[in-house]
Amino acid sequence: MQPLSLSVRLFGRAVWTAIFENTAFEDAQQGELLSKLHSLEALRKQAEYDTGSISTITAWSLFAAVRTFQPELILEVGTFIGKSTIAMGLALDQGRRPGTIHTCDFSNSFPLPALCKSPIVQYPKKMSSDMFAAMLASGLAGKVDFVHLDGRVAEQELPVLASLCKATTVFAFDDFEGIEKGAINYMKMLESGLFQGRILIPPCSEEISRRFGLKDASRTALWLPNALINITAQ
Secondary structure, eight states: HHHHHOOOHHHHHHHHHHHHOOOOOHHHHHHHHHHHHHHHHGGGGSSSSSOOOHHHHHHHHHHHHHHHHHOOOEEEEOOTTSHHHHHHHHHTTTTSSEEEEEEESSSOOOOOOOOOOOOOEEEEEEEOOHHHHHHTTOOTTTOEEEEEEEEEEOOHHHHHOOOOEEEEEEEEEOOOOOHHHHHHHHHHHHHTTTTEEEEEOOOOOOOHHOOOOOSSSOOOOEEEEEGGOOOOOO
16 A cells, blocks of 8 residues: 655644634734733843844744643743743643743843743843753753743753653744754754654744734744644544
8 A cells, every 4th residue: 555645844734724723812812912022122122132033923833832732831942032932921821721931041131021920930141051950950850841942952952951851842943944043953853862753843834824814934843742643533
């Protein structure tokens, strides 16, 4: 028998469609989310290192992914002005169980405003290796459910990151294109052999973005554990 082959892009379209359809909110609630994220732009004047921030569709992709998978502990590398952090925090607020975010930024040290109810533990002016070590020391080994990487992770850090994660941990890679950091992080993690049993979901297409009322292009890919993907009758 000849097997049926599905490309990751075709499968990814189905996954992103399901994730966005799973996030059924009124326009006013989506508008409130985007308004809060826009207010974070004021933090740029406090930044010692001012760089780019995530797009609207990327923020909504993270919000929808966290809302769908409902993690209890999120690890993030790369806080900057906190758009991705707050987007995930607001998604945790809407979940069925409480959640916490641990996030680090090597270049900046300002606190994020309390725009969500879910607790955010910041590691200002800390490298990812410092945060990983602090989380391990706090007894969080094997507790992380969701990882958002918006910064480069060194190969020597991967065993420590793996020790913080579960077999069912979901990974989100920002800047997943070409030779940008998201694609590089993914390749390092794939080649390490420490994070097996997952399938790559490329960033959602502009077609899907427009279908859900957003016009820009996402740069966030997901790496989903096979165990979290169910094929249902309807």
